[in-house]
Amino acid sequence: MEVTARAPGKIILSGEHGVVHGSxxxxxxxxxxxxxxxxxxxxxxxxxxxxxRLRDLSLEFSWSxxxxxxxxxxxxxxxxxxxxxxxxxxxxxxxxxEEQHIPEAKFGLASGIKAFLWLYTCIQxxxxxxxxxxxxxxxxxxxxxxxxxxxxxxxxxxxxxSATKLDVGKxxxxxxxxxxxxxxxxxxxxxxxIIHGKPSGIDNTASTYGNMIKFKSGNLTxxxxxxPLRMLITNTKVGRNTKALVAGVSERTKRHYEAxxxxxxxxxxISTELSEIIKAPAPNDIAITEFEEKIEELxxxxxxxxxxxxxxxxxxxxxxxxxxxxxxxxxxxGAGGGGCVITLLPTLLSQTVVDKVIAELESCGFQCMVAGVxxxxxxxxFKT
Ligand SMILES: Nc1ncnc2c1ncn2[C@@H]1O[C@H](COP(=O)(O)OP(=O)(O)OP(=O)(O)O)[C@@H](O)[C@H]1O
Ligand SMILES: C[C@@](O)(CCO)CC(=O)[O-]
Ligand SMILES: [Mg+2]
Numbered sequence: 211m212e213v214t215a216r217a218p219g220k221i222i223l224s225g226e227h228g229v230v231h232g233s234x235x236x237x238x239x240x241x242x243x244x245x246x247x248x249x250x251x252x253x254x255x256x257x258x259x260x261x262x263r264l265r266d267l268s269l270e271f272s273w274s275x276x277x278x279x280x281x282x283x284x285x286x287x288x289x290x291x292x293x294x295x296x297x298x299x300x301x302x303x304x305x306x307x308e309e310q311h312i313p314e315a316k317f318g319l320a321s322g323i324k325a326f327l328w329l330y331t332c333i334q335x336x337x338x339x340x341x342x343x344x345x346x347x348x349x350x351x352x353x354x355x356x357x358x359x360x361x362x363x364x365x366x367x368x369x370x371x372s373a374t375k376l377d378v379g380k381x382x383x384x385x386x387x388x389x390x391x392x393x394x395x396x397x398x399x400x401x402x403x404i405i406h407g408k409p410s411g412i413d414n415t416a417s418t419y420g421n422m423i424k425f426k427s428g429n430l431t432x433x434x435x436x437x438p439l440r441m442l443i444t445n446t447k448v449g450r451n452t453k454a455l456v457a458g459v460s461e462r463t464k465r466h467y468e469a470x471x472x473x474x475x476x477x478x479x480i481s482t483e484l485s486e487i488i489k490a491p492a493p494n495d496i497a498i499t500e501f502e503e504k505i506e507e508l509x510x511x512x513x514x515x516x517x518x519x520x521x522x523x524x525x526x527x528x529x530x531x532x533x534x535x536x537x538x539x540x541x542x543x544g545a546g547g548g549g550c551v552i553t554l555l556p557t558l559l560s561q562t563v564v565d566k567v568i569a570e571l572e573s574c575g576f577q578c579m580v581a582g583v584x585x586x587x588x589x590x591x592f593k594t
Contacts, residue, residue, distance in 0.1 A: 211378075212249040215365035217588040218242065219346075219353040220416035221441060221543045221552050221581070223505075224484045224512045225425075227459045227519050228477030229410040231470075234426040236481050236488070237416040238583045240443075244345040244358035246366040251338055258338050262326055264319070265344040271310045271323060278327065279336045281306055288332035290371050293396035295403060296328045303327055303404075318350060318451060325360055325401035333367035333397065341366070348577075351445050352544020356452065357413030360401030364394040365588045376590060383589040391418055394588065407453045408460070413544075420587030424485045426478075433485060436492040437501065439583040440555040442533075442568070444540075444576045446525035448548025455545040459519050473518050480515075484508045502556045506539035509554065513541035521546030528574060529553075536567045555580065 218239040225235025251257070261272045279286070284299035296303055303324045312319055330341065341363070347355040365386070368374050374390045386394065398414040412425040424431040463470040484505065493501045513530070516522055526542045529551040533540045540553040555564060568578045 211370075211592070211594055212247055213366055213369045213590055213592050214245055214247040215362045215369065215588060215590045216243040216245040216383075217358040217361035217365060217417045218420060218585060219244070219355060219358050220413055221353065221443065221550075221583070222412065223488075223543075223552070223583075224508060224541075225412075225477050225481040226542075226544060226546070227456065227516065227521060228474045228481070229412050229425060230408060230456055230459070231463065231474045232427055233474045233478040234424060234481035234485070235410070235412050235477075236422065236424055236485050237412050238422045238439075239416050239420040239585050239587060240353065240581045240583070241585045242346040242353065242581070244343065244347055244355065244362045246359075246362040247342045248366045248370065249340045249342075250370075251340070256338055260330065260338060261340040262323065263340065263342040265342055267316065267319075269313075269316070269319075273306060273310075273327075275336050275338050278306065278331060282327070282331050290333045290368065290373050291393065293393070293400045294332065295400055296324075300324075321405045321453075322356065322359060325404040326363060328404060329360070329363050329367055329397055329401050333364070333371055333373075348445055348447075348550075350449055350451060350549070351447075352542065352546070352549030353443070354413040354417055354544065356405045357398065357402055357409075357417045360398040360405070361394065361414055361417040361588050363401065364397035365590055368394050368397070369590050369592070376592070378592050379594070380592065383591050385586075385589055391587070394418060405453070406456065408456055409452075418587050421584045422485075422488065424481070431485075433489045435488045435583060436490060437498070437557075439488070439505075440557075441581050441583060442538075442553040442555050442564070442578060443543075443581050444529050444551045444553065444571050444578050446523070446529060446548050446551065446576055448523060448525045450523075450545065450547035450549055452545040455521050455547045459521065462520055470519075473515050477512065477515055480508050480512050498557050502554060506554055509539050509541045509552075516542055516546055523548045525576075526551055529571060529576065532570055532574065533567060535570075536563055538567065
C-alpha cells in the first residue's frame with residue numbers, strides 16, 4: 211500500500227519579510243509541485259529501516275528504526291493531532307543527520323532531513339518505510355520549495371493516520387477536509403520552523419490551501435482573482451538561504467527600529483490595497499489596463515521597500531532593468547538575495563514581446579517560465 215501527496219509551490223505578490231514582522235502579505239500557489247510517496251514494506255521487504263530517497267538529487271538516506279527510536283526520545287511522546295516542535299531533541303536530530311555524511315555541496319539539505327525525521331516519527335511513529343521525494347520546484351529559489359516539501363511530507367504521513375478520513379480505495383487525486391488541512395498545515399509549519407528558524411507560515415499555508423491568500427500574523431483569508439493573472443518567473447539561479455535572509459532583516463530591524471517599523475507599515479498598506487484590487491469585480495476590457503497598472507505600481511513600490519530591507523541582489527536588479535526595457539514591472543518573490551523574480555505579463559501583451567524578453571533574460575544565464583496564478587492546494591492519491 212502506498213500514497214503519494216503533492217503540494218504546490220507559491221509566489222508572493224506582495225509582503226515577503228514584512229509578513230514575518232506582522233505586515234499583511236499576498237501569496238498564490240503555482241502549478242509546480244513537490245511529490246512525496248510513502249511505501250510501507252511487506253513482510254518480505256521489511257529490513258527494519260526508514261529510508262528517505264531524494265530522487266532529483268539521486269541521494270538516499272537510511273536509518274534503522276530502533277536507532278531512531280533510541281535517539282528521539284522526545285518524539286516518542288508526540289501526538290499526531292498536536293503539531294509540536296523538537297525543542298529538547300534538536301541535537302539528537304542533528305546527530306542522526308550527521309551520521310549520513312551529506313555531500314558538502316548539499317549541506318542545506320541537513321535541515322530538510324531533520325524536518326523529515328521529526329514529522330515522520332511524530333505522525334507515523336516507529337514503522338519502517340521508504341519515503342521518496344521528487345520536485346518540479348527549484349530548491350532555495352523563492353518558490354517555496356521548503357514549504358511544499360513540508361506540506362507534502364505532512365500530507366503523506368497523515369494520510370495513513372487516524373487523523374484523516376480519506377478514502378483509501380478511491381482512485382485519483384483527493385482533497386482533505388478543512389480540519390485535516392488545518393492539522394497538516396500545523397505540522398508543515400513545524401517542519402518549516404526546523405528549516406527556516408522564524409517563518410511566518412505564509413508559504414506552507416499557500417501550499418496547503420492553494421489559490422490566492424491574504425495572510426497576516428498567522429491568519430489566513432482565502433480569495434480569488436477576478437481576472438486570470440499571468441506571471442513570468444525568472445530564476446536568477448543565484449543560490450540563497452531563506453533562514454539567513456530572514457535573520458538579516460531582523461538584524462536590520464534591531465539596528466533601525468523606527469525606520470523599519472515604517473517600512474513594514476507601508477508593506478502592510480500595499481498588500482491590503484493589492485488584495486482589494488485583485489478580488490474586486492472583474493473590470494471590463496477598457497479597464498483591464500488600468501487594473502493591471504495598479505497591480506504593477508504596487509509591485510514596484512513593494513520592490514523598493516524590499517531593497518530598503520537589504521534583500522535585493524545584483525542579479526535581481528538585472529532582471530528589473532531588463533524587463534523595464536519592455537515596459538514590464540517586476541519584483542523579487544520569496545526571500546530574495548537571488549532566487550526568483552516575478553514579472554506581470556499584461557493581458558494585451560503580445561507573444562512577440564514575451565518571447566523577446568525571455569530570450570534577453572535567458573541570454574543573461576537566467577531561466578524563465580510563465581505561470582498562471584492560483585490553482586489547487588495539497589492533494590493525495592492512494593495506490594493499493
Ligand atoms: N525536494 C526537497 N527535498 C529535500 N529537501 C528540500 C526539498 N525542497 C526543499 N528542501 C529543503 O528546503 C531548503 C530550501 O528552503 P529555503 O526556504 O531556503 O528555499 P525556498 O523554500 O525554495 O525559498 P522561499 O522560502 O524563499 O520560498 C533546502 O535546503 C532543503 O533543506
Ligand atoms: C521571506 C518570507 O517572508 C517569505 C519566504 O517565502 C519568510 C516567511 O514569511 O516565512
Ligand atoms: Mg522556504
